[in-house]
Amino acid sequence: MEQLDGRKKKILKAIIQTYLETGEPVGSRTISKFTDLNLSSATIRNEMSDLEDMGYIHQPHTSAGRIPSDKGYRLYVDALMAEKDEEIAEIKDLMIEKTDKMEKVLKQVVRTLAQNTNYATLISAPSFSSDRLKFIQLSRLNNLQLVVVVVTEGNRIRNEIIDLEEQMSDDTIFKLNFLLNNSLNGIPAAEINLGMIAQLKEQAGEYGEVVSSVLDAVANVIQVDEDLEIYTSGATNIFKYPELSDSSKASEFISTFEEKQQLVDLVKETMADEESTGIQVYIGDEAPIKTMKDCSVVTATYELGQGIRGTIGIVGPKRMDYENVVDSLKVLRAQLDTMFRK
Amino acid sequence: MEQLDGRKKKILKAIIQTYLETGEPVGSRTISKFTDLNLSSATIRNEMSDLEDMGYIHQPHTSAGRIPSDKGYRLYVDALMAEKDEEIAEIKDLMIEKTDKMEKVLKQVVRTLAQNTNYATLISAPSFSSDRLKFIQLSRLNNLQLVVVVVTEGNRIRNEIIDLEEQMSDDTIFKLNFLLNNSLNGIPAAEINLGMIAQLKEQAGEYGEVVSSVLDAVANVIQVDEDLEIYTSGATNIFKYPELSDSSKASEFISTFEEKQQLVDLVKETMADEESTGIQVYIGDEAPIKTMKDCSVVTATYELGQGIRGTIGIVGPKRMDYENVVDSLKVLRAQLDTMFRK
DNA sequence: TGTTAGCACTCATTCTTTTGGAGTGCTAAC
């Protein structure tokens, strides 16, 4: 089996790029004209035949043009695709309005991204569990209800109402606040486990039985967000790509985006995998979601420091515009960084 | 033009019910067998012809069976459809797990409802603006940040972090808390307007300039939720109805559910319209959303007392199973009522 | 030895034609 020489690479690249644009199988004649190689269609045919043997392209059926295989896309993304200059990237700012509520920002980010790229997008909120607690407060709502407010370094706020069995004195609440803040401040939420809670309960023992149930509730508030929050947008963009808009596939795909549960797996996988660039491309089955086996997924991890991280993802057809997508994600990641850091 | 006699009503009802099941145009022969009227197909044909003249049914093309017109559906919903006994309804409990977080409950409600009915569903969170404030607290996070927590009678919690320009003494915060609680407790959020805030600012004047900006932030927290929160589920169910799964229509439809903005209009319209039963049926263009002109929408308003209300909606094809849907909504409304009241 | 022109062949797509059947409207008889 011969190796990929320069000419073959050029031809493969041309095939893929043409296919990215048109979505139609690419014939030898098209390539013969499209490239500046000045080769006849017959020659191209020979080369194509070789490329097919090597597994980079294939025919949907005899007597059709060629389309890239997953292996072909992989090579394209890894080696053939042009890296754009960072500078050029900076220019087309995505124009995200500044808002202070994290939730709103994230919703707007996915929205803008989906509109700009014409693919389906998702973003996970900065993960709470790797975030440190910085403030806990119990306040009396009325005789039998307290409200717990928990704030983290990442400025995420969670709260819940606790129903008491019996009344609690102001003094007890005050002392409990003191205890909680002293014991838990600066500790990553993920590290708050059962042992720790048992220990706290023991320390709090003197304040009576009620305290125990309060602590359970507090623990609950802290841990509640094990499953990440994910915002999505543009799921219906897949209808723009005929190869994906078959109604049963589309239905599954959109459901995946609607339910969000499966997206969590994707985000987790992304976060686990620490790449140098932080940008990953999953082609076809490479992604951990079955309903996306006909798609490509591009993800980027953004960092807000102190291990607080989130993931942005773009899902589209395999023939997605990888250059642009990777590029947009780079820009966006930088923007999120500066946006949240201050 | 002759009137609708008993026989015509029976025939029309049979036509509609058959069409609800099959989704196919209904022919005279089918009806002749299906009903216990013991009439030949020829007779049915004559009656059908009359019904068509009256506008209750129409033919998609000559030599096809009949399908109900919007007017036909309307009559069916208003007069022909059987009202089920409340008792029967009670039986098939929708089995909603008890959770304390309102958001989770609502998400689960729409989800269950969508799965049970096979239609697209939506629910609006109890409207905050008609809800009374019951607790406001400012707490110091650090030297230059405060966190505001606002709790309403409906036990909805909102909060936000406020950045200060200059430091604020503990005493000021304490006094501010006192002032806010005294002035705002028990007041419907909707009534907190600019005049009121100006007045508060004046009262707070003595505590310095910072206070003003804090109050702005507080006002912002309270008012932020003018646009209702809406949860949706099962948008992809429309693919189960061929007459709606044409890809361009489906795309628009699902987008509407994804964006949610337009659903707000629907909810607002429902809330404005105070019907005796609280259950409304919009057929075709009757609904205020263009993308649903080929659908029917059934909504119910649920009340948690004190003017705190929300809306549940079910969207499906015109040939939806109105009896069941109306029924499910009745049950659900009762459940929500008991669930949140305590 | 690599490149190219030429040609027969394949096969999806598109358009047309055919056929079948469900359903109607009308008429005449009961």
Place this chain on the structure above:
DNA sequence: GTTAGCACTCCAAAAGAATGAGTGCTAACA
């Protein structure tokens, strides 16, 4: 008023025919 009978309409599915893009292969050429 109801029904049987019949001619007629028209959609939908099946079958057939035409089109054309694209291939693989062979033989000739530089």
